[in-house]
Amino acid sequence: MRAIRIREPGEPEVLEPARIELPPLLPHEVRVRVRASGLNRADLLERRGGHVPQPGTPPGIPGLEYAGVVDAVGAACTLRDVGDPVMGIVGGGGYAEALHVSERETIRVPEGMDLVEAAAIPEAFLTAWDATFRQAGLAPGETLLIHAVGSGVGTAALQLARWAGARVIGTSRTADKLEEARELGLGCAVLTGDESTDWAAEVRAGSPDGRGVDVVLDLVGGGYASRTLETLAQGARWIVVGIPSGREARLDLRGLMMRRASIRGTMLRSRPSEEKAELARSFEDTVLNGFEEGALRPVIDRVFPSEETVEAHRYMESNRNFGKILLAWS
Structure with missing residues (x-):
């Protein structure tokens, strides 16, 4: 599958397209076909060599949030089904067109919301x-x-x-x-x-x-x-x-x-999986209705095609954005 890899620590130009293979799906995991990935300041630090990737994440692949559709479920999954639109945070590997994540760490996408828009919510x-x-x-x-x-x-x-x-x-x-x-x-x-x-x-x-x-x-x-x-x-x-x-x-x-x-x-990225799962479940129960009622909305500055990740990083470094910057996977 397609992904964006950090070739070596450095400026935005070290980001390059890559082909990677996901490991076998674990019983409690779902595979998500990603529609959009969110950019975060931590991605810039990781690209420069300042952040150590979380254990178990695809090596060299940055990215902390996503939105997409479940296209496979592990044998022990009971919360999600194939076809469910979901979003969430990950410890790394978000700059990819597919990822594996514990089903309890996923959050359902608000009713009627576009998947690209939803990618601006999780982090x-x-x-x-x-x-x-x-x-x-x-x-x-x-x-x-x-x-x-x-x-x-x-x-x-x-x-x-x-x-x-x-x-x-x-x-x-x-x-x-x-x-x-x-x-x-x-x-x-x-x-x-x-x-x-x-x-x-x-x-x-x-x-x-x-x-x-x-x-x-x-x-x-x-x-x-x-x-x-x-x-x-x-x-x-x-x-x-x-x-x-x-x-x-x-x-x-x-x-x-x-x-x-x-x-x-506080830091969200480094928390254990069970803490992230509890946070996701609580957020879905407590906050998600705010989006469906129209009281809350994700604020998006720009959406870049995944092929323009270098330009997206340059734009984030310019500090001109108001709200989120996203990568869209075609």
């Missing part, structure tokens, strides 16, 4: 929902600060928070992305592109009574840490999901103590 919405609600405990009426609100996870978290009845403040280095986020319902938009701007004060001013935010979904990392601390309300929960601005930070721990705040880190 962004699972990450946002798990981090913001299951771990940070965002509640109705609370205020959420999203750093990089124009990213795939950012736009997902914005919609989920509004659906749950929370207030949202979003940051971006790009004014255009903030304008697009407003169209998704962002109430308070804060531009962080100018280093001289006291964006922490703007965030606090945008919170109820200027008291600060209850939850921070941090998709930026070290470069924002000291000012993020200034935005926190008493008892705030700060969860770190991405670190494109740096993995290290200087932090006033006394300030953290005085606010009785907590910081937590």
Whole structure:
């Protein structure tokens, strides 16, 4: 079958077409004929040699999410049938026209949704929902600060928070992305592109009574840490999901103590299979109806043919996208 392989660590040009064979289907697995694969920042790191592939994934084949149709089921499968449209996350191997995955880690595609559109859901919405609600405990009426609100996870978290009845403040280095986020319902938009701007004060001013935010979904990392601390309300929960601005930070721990705040880190990719399966089952039961009711929708910036994966990586590296970038398999 066709796939996209990393020839060696390097720039986008090291991505090349390949032919690979899948191993025999295990009893609890399904084979999915992939219609579209999602791009993620982790793919860029893996291409450069910065991410070690998960054990059991096809060597040299990046990709963490997919949507497609089940075309074979293992002998012990009871949840899925041939012909079912499904989506989900994988530890690697998503840049391929077929893959094997545990049936419990698959998520049914929302009723009536196109498969290419569905490929923009798994990584962004699972990450946002798990981090913001299951771990940070965002509640109705609370205020959420999203750093990089124009990213795939950012736009997902914005919609989920509004659906749950929370207030949202979003940051971006790009004014255009903030304008697009407003169209998704962002109430308070804060531009962080100018280093001289006291964006922490703007965030606090945008919170109820200027008291600060209850939850921070941090998709930026070290470069924002000291000012993020200034935005926190008493008892705030700060969860770190991405670190494109740096993995290290200087932090006033006394300030953290005085606010009785907590910081937590999370990573979806490295979790054991059973944890991913539990997350998939819970997401299907709890969140999927939001798409079918029209309250939630995947935000797609561009769809590239799989033959243009090099160009897709270049585009993601340019940081011009608002929402997800996808690869479509013909």
